[in-house]
Amino acid sequence: MDSKIHTVSASPNIAFIKYWGKRDHKLTLPFNSSVSMTLENPMLKTITSVKLSEKMKEDEIYINGNKIDSKDQRFNYMLGVIEQMRSKAKSDSKALVVSKNMFPTGSGLASSASGAAALSYALNSAFGLDMEPRELSKIARQVSGSGSRSIFGGFVVWHKGSIADGSDSYSEQIAPKSHWDELIDIICMVDSSRKKVSSTEGHELTARTSALFKSRIDFAENGAISSIQAIKSKDFQSLAQNIMRDSNNMHAVMLDSWPPIIYLNSSSLQAISVISELNESEGKYVAAYTFDAGPNPHIITTKANEHKVIEALDSVEGIKDKITGVVGDGPSMLDESESLIKD
Amino acid sequence: MDSKIHTVSASPNIAFIKYWGKRDHKLTLPFNSSVSMTLENPMLKTITSVKLSEKMKEDEIYINGNKIDSKDQRFNYMLGVIEQMRSKAKSDSKALVVSKNMFPTGSGLASSASGAAALSYALNSAFGLDMEPRELSKIARQVSGSGSRSIFGGFVVWHKGSIADGSDSYSEQIAPKSHWDELIDIICMVDSSRKKVSSTEGHELTARTSALFKSRIDFAENGAISSIQAIKSKDFQSLAQNIMRDSNNMHAVMLDSWPPIIYLNSSSLQAISVISELNESEGKYVAAYTFDAGPNPHIITTKANEHKVIEALDSVEGIKDKITGVVGDGPSMLDESESLIKD
Numbered sequence: 001m002d003s004k005i006h007t008v009s010a011s012p013n014i015a016f017i018k019y020w021g022k023r024d025h026k027l028t029l030p031f032n033s034s035v036s037m038t039l040e041n042p043m044l045k046t047i048t049s050v051k052l053s054e055k056m057k058e059d060e061i062y063i064n065g066n067k068i069d070s071k072d073q074r075f076n077y078m079l080g081v082i083e084q085m086r087s088k089a090k091s092d093s094k095a096l097v098v099s100k101n102m103f104p105t106g107s108g109l110a111s112s113a114s115g116a117a118a119l120s121y122a123l124n125s126a127f128g129l130d131m132e133p134r135e136l137s138k139i140a141r142q143v144s145g146s147g148s149r150s151i152f153g154g155f156v157v158w159h160k161g162s163i164a165d166g167s168d169s170y171s172e173q174i175a176p177k178s179h180w181d182e183l184i185d186i187i188c189m190v191d192s193s194r195k196k197v198s199s200t201e202g203h204e205l206t207a208r209t210s211a212l213f214k215s216r217i218d219f220a221e222n223g224a225i226s227s228i229q230a231i232k233s234k235d236f237q238s239l240a241q242n243i244m245r246d247s248n249n250m251h252a253v254m255l256d257s258w259p260p261i262i263y264l265n266s267s268s269l270q271a272i273s274v275i276s277e278l279n280e281s282e283g284k285y286v287a288a289y290t291f292d293a294g295p296n297p298h299i300i301t302t303k304a305n306e307h308k309v310i311e312a313l314d315s316v317e318g319i320k321d322k323i324t325g326v327v328g329d330g331p332s333m334l335d336e337s338e339s340l341i342k343d
Numbered sequence: 344m345d346s347k348i349h350t351v352s353a354s355p356n357i358a359f360i361k362y363w364g365k366r367d368h369k370l371t372l373p374f375n376s377s378v379s380m381t382l383e384n385p386m387l388k389t390i391t392s393v394k395l396s397e398k399m400k401e402d403e404i405y406i407n408g409n410k411i412d413s414k415d416q417r418f419n420y421m422l423g424v425i426e427q428m429r430s431k432a433k434s435d436s437k438a439l440v441v442s443k444n445m446f447p448t449g450s451g452l453a454s455s456a457s458g459a460a461a462l463s464y465a466l467n468s469a470f471g472l473d474m475e476p477r478e479l480s481k482i483a484r485q486v487s488g489s490g491s492r493s494i495f496g497g498f499v500v501w502h503k504g505s506i507a508d509g510s511d512s513y514s515e516q517i518a519p520k521s522h523w524d525e526l527i528d529i530i531c532m533v534d535s536s537r538k539k540v541s542s543t544e545g546h547e548l549t550a551r552t553s554a555l556f557k558s559r560i561d562f563a564e565n566g567a568i569s570s571i572q573a574i575k576s577k578d579f580q581s582l583a584q585n586i587m588r589d590s591n592n593m594h595a596v597m598l599d600s601w602p603p604i605i606y607l608n609s610s611s612l613q614a615i616s617v618i619s620e621l622n623e624s625e626g627k628y629v630a631a632y633t634f635d636a637g638p639n640p641h642i643i644t645t646k647a648n649e650h651k652v653i654e655a656l657d658s659v660e661g662i663k664d665k666i667t668g669v670v671g672d673g674p675s676m677l678d679e680s681e682s683l684i685k686d
């Protein structure tokens with residue numbers, strides 16, 4: 001075991017078919033397969049450095065300069081994968097993990113996917129395990145479900161799997177970014193004063209209380225199959241409809257939860273309206289809206305239509321900023337100069 | 344057949360368990376039973392006068408001073424019931440129908456239920472049919488589904504029925520208004536700039552396109568059974584939860600329709616927030632929000648809590664006006680001085 005510092009950069013992804021509801025909480029196993037595009041933009045990265053040490057008494061994790069302790073839910077998920085990797089490597093070393101998100105503070109953008117992917121990748125390197133990406137996607141999955149998809153670049157499917165131990169719930173690439181590099185995600189950061197339900201709580205609440213959730217599972221699974229086909233054939237019309245319908249469907253089962261989970265706000269509703277009107281006036285889909293567990297509109301469109309979409313979004317109140325993500329690569333190793341750990 | 348003028352006043356109702364989706368469009372047969380409270384307020388009435396004549400060449404219908412012609416969807420539904428009543432009475436007379444809503448213009452309040460009930464009642468009287476209220480509820484149902492419930496005062500269930508000809512899809516009273524006259528509905532009229540989907544189109548769109556709709560049917564049916572019990576035992580805690588969950592569930596399947604049907608706006612979302620916070624701070628349900636096919640919050644509460652609820656609603660932006668409806672009576676015959684038809 002060396003004491004080198006292993007630093008990885010990873011990107012988030014935007015789900016075209018969403019992951020919501022866990023059939024196994026401990027292993028982070030989903031009810032349905034999900035499909036995403038990995039996003040590239042310098043402002044959207046997470047960088048994670050890992051250093052192993054035989055002198056440390058326990059694993060230590062720092063995120064954005066703050067030490068994460070065992071009271072933090074993230075700690076236990078991250079510790080779990082550190083322990084798995086250590087055991088696989090037959091190592092006794094403790095890990096120092098330092099992670100930093102480039103995301104603008106208060107942007108409401110989730111860093112859990114890129115963070116989970118960067119951590120898994122960096123641990124793999126630090127423990128000298130040389131695991132296949134597919135295996136790493138199962139590791140990342142245990143920290144953050146959507147992180148499983150950020151192990152790959154381009155277009156990615158996370159297979160729901162059916163085995164209880166999670167061994168068949170992994171991600172794989174549908175197509176590399178070069179396959180359809182015209183696609184972009186215009187992320188609109190909006191004001192949000194609403195009290196947040198954490199996505200961990202939300203996953204559980206919906207699966208337990210929504211009377212409609214059981215119908216979502218088949219719908220999303222079919223949406224995943226259809227979206228994979230649409231990506232392979234670069235069929236934006238089919239993909240756009242799948243994207244919007246799945247987002248609406250997920251937010252519907254959220255609204256049907258008790259108490260209801262309402263992430264969409266006035267700006268979100270306006271963005272839905274504006275994009276629907278744009279598509280109507282164009283006589284075809286030129287853009288698709290989608291919303292994760294938050295109010296920020298993600299508008300999936302093509303580079304050719306970017307200007308048109310941004311113009312349309314001008315009338316939406318409450319957008320503080322926009323970041324455009326292009327189709328990106330999976331995690332990459334950074335050299336020593338970019339390490340977050342100073343020896 | 345006399346040439347007397349028959350004038351009826353009828354009130355709308357607020358559904359605690361909603362009607363959305365028709366198993367038969369022509370007969371207006373629902374997928375699930377619904378439960379409502381009939382609302383009383385002078386501003387919420389519809390008055391309808393009917394006069395039969397052997398001299399008229401065809402039936403004529405006027406609503407709010409405008410002649411309704413056969414291009415108007417309402418005309419055909421109304422003509423259908425006029426013809427049924429005429430045939431039942433073995434009459435040859437044509438009907439002059441003049442109807443007027445007391446509802447404030449542009450309030451977004453639906454007058455179809457009170458209008459359907461008033462029309463059915465007035466035709467029954469004009470044709471001298473002496474039909475039972477239960478039979479009249481089947482007539483009103485064919486003009487407007489929710490109109491079936493406005494044939495009764497107090498608390499009402501509209502049984503979904505299962506027979507194809509609709510003969511077992513009627514309304515009946517669960518309890519008279521005296522049973523629980525503390526209940527009120529604070530109707531908040533809000534700004535709405537959103538393009539409207541008519542409820543007729545919406546019913547069809549959801550049943551045809553929402554993947555979640557099939558799960559709503561059982562949910563709503565169970566909600567109806569539970570709400571009837573809650574009304575009988577005056578259990579506001581159970582009723583309030585049923586009311587809010589059913590409204591959320593209906594708006595969820597609307598959102599899941601394609602294209603999505605989104606009636607809730609920023610004011611609606613704020614009202615949900617404010618009422619949820621009020622209930623949380625009180626440690627029990629003191630009020631329940633519910634939304635029909637529109638953005639107007641209906642807040643079901645008790646007279647004792649009216650002031651508290653109105654205070655809480657003060658922070659909701661976009662409320663133009665509030666009308667409070669108490670539990671009301673079914674349709675009533677008015678005397679000649681209130682006729683809308685001048686001889």
